[in-house]
Amino acid sequence: MGDTRRKPEIVTFKADPDLVDAMRGIPNRSEFIREAILAALADVCPVCRGQGTLTAVQRRHWEEFSKEHTVESCDKCRNPRLVCHAQEHRIEDPPSARTCAPETEE
Numbered sequence: 001m002g003d004t005r006r007k008p009e010i011v012t013f014k015a016d017p018d019l020v021d022a023m024r025g026i027p028n029r030s031e032f033i034r035e036a037i038l039a040a041l042a043d044v045c046p047v048c049r050g051q052g053t054l055t056a057v058q059r060r061h062w063e064e065f066s067k068e069h070t071v072e073s074c075d076k077c078r079n080p081r082l083v084c085h086a087q088e089h090r091i092e093d094p095p096s097a098r099t100c101a102p103e104t105e106e
Contacts, residue, residue, distance in 0.1 A: 047062060068084060068085050068086040069083060069084050070082075070083050070085065071083075
């Protein structure tokens, strides 16, 4: 059996001059870019996976799902959230309503 660990791969990308200038003072740009990509991937839409559109198959799944679910605005933070309308899943105070707080601009 060989070593099952994968070697790190080198990934390159083009950056416009403004981005390059903005990154000049960052001591470890590779680590910064890795962390930024991982953070961005954590916020990717689980349905379209960041593409911004649904494939025909994803659209069919969404249409089936949305028969008993709607996208509604949260009363506290105004962000969109999925709400289940299936009777067997209804609860008066969903966890998202208890943990939600308005986002603050910094």
